[in-house]
Amino acid sequence: MIEIIKSLEEKLAKLDISFSDPAIHSDQKKIREISHERKELIKILEVGREYKKLYDTLKDDRQVRDHESDEELREMAKMELEEFEPKLDELEEKLKLLLVPKDPNDIRNTIMEIRAGTGGEEAALFASDLYRMYQRYIESLGYKLEILNSNPTGVGGFKEIIFLVEGEGSYGILKFESGVHRVQRVPETESSGRIHTSAASVAVLPEAEDVDIDIDPSTIRVDVYRSSGPGGQSVNTTDSAVRITHIPTGLVVSCQDEKSQLKNKNKAMKVLRARLMDKAMAEQNAAIASQRKLMVSTGDRSAKIRTYNFPQGRITDHRIGLTLYKLDAVLEGDLEEVIEALKIADRTSRLNEMEVA
Numbered sequence: 001m002i003e004i005i006k007s008l009e010e011k012l013a014k015l016d017i018s019f020s021d022p023a024i025h026s027d028q029k030k031i032r033e034i035s036h037e038r039k040e041l042i043k044i045l046e047v048g049r050e051y052k053k054l055y056d057t058l059k060d061d062r063q064v065r066d067h068e069s070d071e072e073l074r075e076m077a078k079m080e081l082e083e084f085e086p087k088l089d090e091l092e093e094k095l096k097l098l099l100v101p102k103d104p105n106d107i108r109n110t111i112m113e114i115r116a117g118t119g120g121e122e123a124a125l126f127a128s129d130l131y132r133m134y135q136r137y138i139e140s141l142g143y144k145l146e147i148l149n150s151n152p153t154g155v156g157g158f159k160e161i162i163f164l165v166e167g168e169g170s171y172g173i174l175k176f177e178s179g180v181h182r183v184q185r186v187p188e189t190e191s192s193g194r195i196h197t198s199a200a201s202v203a204v205l206p207e208a209e210d211v212d213i214d215i216d217p218s219t220i221r222v223d224v225y226r227s228s229g230p231g232g233q234s235v236n237t238t239d240s241a242v243r244i245t246h247i248p249t250g251l252v253v254s255c256q257d258e259k260s261q262l263k264n265k266n267k268a269m270k271v272l273r274a275r276l277m278d279k280a281m282a283e284q285n286a287a288i289a290s291q292r293k294l295m296v297s298t299g300d301r302s303a304k305i306r307t308y309n310f311p312q313g314r315i316t317d318h319r320i321g322l323t324l325y326k327l328d329a330v331l332e333g334d335l336e337e338v339i340e341a342l343k344i345a346d347r348t349s350r351l352n353e354m355e356v357a
Helices: 002-019 022-026 028-067 071-099 120-140 170-177 261-290 327-331 336-356
Strands: 110-116 144-152 158-166 179-185 196-206 220-225 241-246 251-255 304-309 314-317 322-324
Touching (some): 110 261, 120 179, 120 327, 144 261, 170 336, 314 327
Antiparallel strands (some): 304 314
């Protein structure tokens, strides 16, 4: 572990040199990659330096215990060893988790899609609650959110809402939210007080850049039509809404939130690229995902991942068996504890796979 820490220190020094090179400052993508890698290394080395300091201390203690003639000093060394050796083991396990290779897509911006599932209008209201929860959480992280397309209902819900999250590393944080979210509560329209169960699905996609997914214009069909639902003066008066069909895969993306047809087309293309990239990733990872017991970051959006139980004020994440009685806080955007637990579970699972291999 000491040799690994030493190599990480050398790697950080090289990155610092690269980061100060004026030649790379014209390449914004390269700057983002180096900046993100530096942050990750610094985070690992905070633990690594603590480990090395304690390792050196315990090494000296063993030397005193085994070779010192002064009985009092030997006893002090023994006591320190008994106290701090478990701490060294804890730091080593923490380092191992931090050293698990990261998903290269973690650095990317994110496209999130929330869709109402079973439950009618109550499901649409729950989709709106989820959007508000993510909006609050994203704001707390200092990221920027931009709605790409939405299909609102008349009473404040969403049949569907798609949005872009701009911020370094946002995908690495939000990717664990992919899956079916279930809510158990008494709808406002329920006069008998009976608890209903509804659901909404969440898809989390890394934003694809033009260089990642090159779409041949001849492989898409673009249709324009008049927008419907809430909007500005142009709604129902101009053909500003856009529907793009990717002919080879059958993927269809619509966007109508902007008054400008060009803006709607650009937003729709952004979503299409992300979906095509996600499809390619899913196919590439299918063999690996099928062998994994913990479906945390595989993007399996058909699986029920979380239940929000209003009568008990409970939220349960079924992938890792986490239950918290802080439903109100979570719905206000306090997702940190849940997502951190999912990150640790995912890293632990991948670490175990590496050790078995």
